[in-house]
Amino acid sequence: MPIPGQEKLKILFAGGGTGGHLFSGIAVAEEIRRRMPKAEVLFVGTPFGLEKSIVPEAGFPLRFIEATPLKGSGWSARLKSLLRLPRAYGQSKKILKEFSPDVVVGIGGYASGPLTLAAHFSKIPTAIIEQNSIPGFTNRQLGRFVDKIFIAFARAAAYFNAKKTLLSGNPTRRFELPTLEKESDRCCIFILGGSQGAHTLNVAMMEALPLLKADLSRFHFIHQSGPQDFAAVEAAYQKYEAAAEVFAFSQNLSPHFARADLMVCRAGAGTITELQNLGLPAILVPYPFAADDHQLGNAEEMVEAGAAELILNKDFNGARLAERLRHYLTAPELRRQMKQAALRLAKPEAAAEVFQACLALIRKTQAQS
Template sequence: MKVLIAGGGTGGHLFPGIALAEEVVTRHHKNEVVFVGTERGLEAKVVPQAGFPLEFISVRGLKGKGFLQFLLGLLALPLAFIESIRILQRHKPDVVVGVGGYASGPVVMSAWLLGIPTAIQEQNALPGITNKILGRFVRVVFTAFEDARRFFPEGKVQLVGNPIRRKLMDNYLRSHVAHERFSVLVFGGSLGAKGLNQRVVDALGFLEDLKDQMTFVHQTGKNDLEMVRKGYADKGFQAEVVEFINDMSDAYARADLVVCRAGATTLAELTVCKKPSILVPFPYATDDHQAVNARAMVEAGAALMFREAELTGQKLAEQIRLLKTEPVRLKQMEKKAGLLGRPEASKELADVLVDLMVKVYGPNGRDRPPKPEAAKPSRSE
């Protein structure tokens, strides 16, 4: 089986694709996966590190752009379709899966035009515009939230959850890492989060009496790295502050509490790793989908959620202090997060892809020899 995975841009779109790719290649030594994205997206760095081949297309985003950028994006589309068709003809995939982000659009549509079986994976409760359009054409739509079902044609949706990378699954299977200090993991997604970073730094002044009892691991993104490092140093806190965390499995394993955004992939990781969390949804997310994503976590008692505009450093410090001093409640949140987890999502998604291939190509695959036709009776018979 050869699978082509298209899309990315951010970790929220890309990491489920990586998880699916890991599942596919570990099933059989002849299985292959190739990614298609853009040179500007996170995939340009992460996919080669994960050991998968990557192709690029010249595509730009359209929604939420100024007029000039929108025009440039439109002008780039014909070239993106030509590049997509060439990539598909070169790699000859058995199935194409779009994981969201504007790079997935031309590739999935080109595959549909060429008659290649297609699917999309929607991570959020409220789908993005690319997946809403592609959902009309693809054979299967994989979702992580029941709320997303209403946006796609009836009969196409498979509710499987968000695939989780194999390293994080290792975290799910192993015991909690012991440590002396209460450990808080902070991150705002693969590109960082200025508002979240600032509120955590502001909170430190209200937690100074606990600085000898706490430690932080904080992913800042590129722009706020020095500001956040200075904030911890000025208040005397023990902290590991980095631009990007390469080993999230280890970071989750060490964390007693997570303070983060509410992207769908992040929430899937929190549930599989059984981590209590304070969620601060990205305020400018399309259709406020991060707040919608977080609702199930909050309603289940696995997380607390605060709007960024309403959250002050003092309020955040109060919540961190409260959870630190109530280990029974923290343990209950861990348990409830775990009940929401879908650790088998990658396997279930890959199973459906295999079924799709069998339905389209038959049990022997795309390259099986044609079935011989029955001999036609002669006129004399």
């Protein structure tokens, strides 16, 4: 329902780079658009990240600043990034002056830093969204300056000022699972490797198939392989005559989530949020090269709640996967308990909560001025 008296609201989302950063911001932006159709939303990122395609596809305007990463690069690249900061900060000030937002929300990624800081020093209310259990470099620095901090994992609170921090959950876009009748008594396993696939997951599944030969008639597999391994993965399922649907990538995973009895996947923030909101038990294999090993932290919080099992990337192979799939095949009660544990962690109204907190921040600032 649109909120009266807020038609002229302007909100700027700063950051991007990865889908994990962007989709949380887009979820809040869509909540704003749903409730306040006349409000203005602007995204600001860099020309190098996924925002250049994802944001326009979502129907929001996008501007760029020339920011590059300070962390995870060689010294030469870091020096170049430092030298670009004054220009990025100046570009940020120019955008703020032209757009005149009521609040700036940093969504992570290196473009978030200059713009959120520029907003802070321009006396514009600021907030950040931290999607992971271990905050990224930019958000750890911005946490000292911003007015509000939204976190998705309880353990992230240790990195921020408790008075400014709200455990909102990770904002996600609204969608409903289709109601599907279970096609058979087979246990449906959904192997989800992300938009680029996950080679380790693909190889382990191909290795597991011959080890599961005696039980394959009791499984149905759904497998997003990514383009690189697609042909090999599809051929492996065909070789062992396993019931399987293999695809390189899909924008619409809802029908697959609706049928899944168990997930095998990485532990990115977006994936974890989907598991929680949909109540999907999972075998989590954290990507070991994620910044600050944050996927391990994400997975551990799920495991502690009883919603998932964790297998380290170095320990994940066909034999281990086959053994665990057999275990879950014969443990429907355990899967039910994991489902309930995941649902207890869910915060499906995170986008609405972030939106309401931003409104409160704006009103508080206006009352003080």
